Each structure stands twice: as structure tokens, then as C-alpha cells.
Amino acid sequence: MSLAANESAPAQVRAIAFQQLSALHAWAGRQTTSDESLRDLYVYAAAQIKRFEDNPKEIGVPKPAEPSPGQPIGWE
Secondary structure, three states: OHHHHOOOOOHHHHHHHHHHHHHHHHHHHHOOOOOHHHHHHHHHHHHHHHHHHHOHHHOOOOOOOOOOOOOOOOOO
16 A cells, blocks of 8 residues: 555556555455454455545555564574
8 A cells, every 4th residue: 555655656656556456455345254353354454445545645654663672583
């Protein structure tokens, strides 16, 4: 979603990203399953994409998690 909304990205890239989001939205809406967790995930994904399509600026890019303090594991 952030790529489709990125005004610095080339128009062709944004168009492809937007088309893929539209395809994912349609696919998620067609999914049927008895697994409640998967069904919830499909509904949530479709709702988020719909929200983005209605107002692209409303969906922000999440801030990356802060790294843990100290040296990385295996770092000498």
C-alpha cells in the first residue's frame, strides 16, 4: 500500500502496485473457509485495502521496531 501511495515512485510502479492490491482485495473477498482465524484475516485484509482505496493518505507506513539494546547475537 505504501508503494502504491508513494508519490516519489514512478507512475508505472504505482500502477502495478495498485493493480495488485485490487486483485488481492478481490481474491480476499472470494475466500471461504471454516477456519475462523483465516476468515477474520481475509475480512481484515479486504477492509484495509478498501480503506486504502477510499483514502490512500489515511493508511500510514508503520514505524519499524526499535532494535534490542546491546550487541547482536554472535557479535564478538
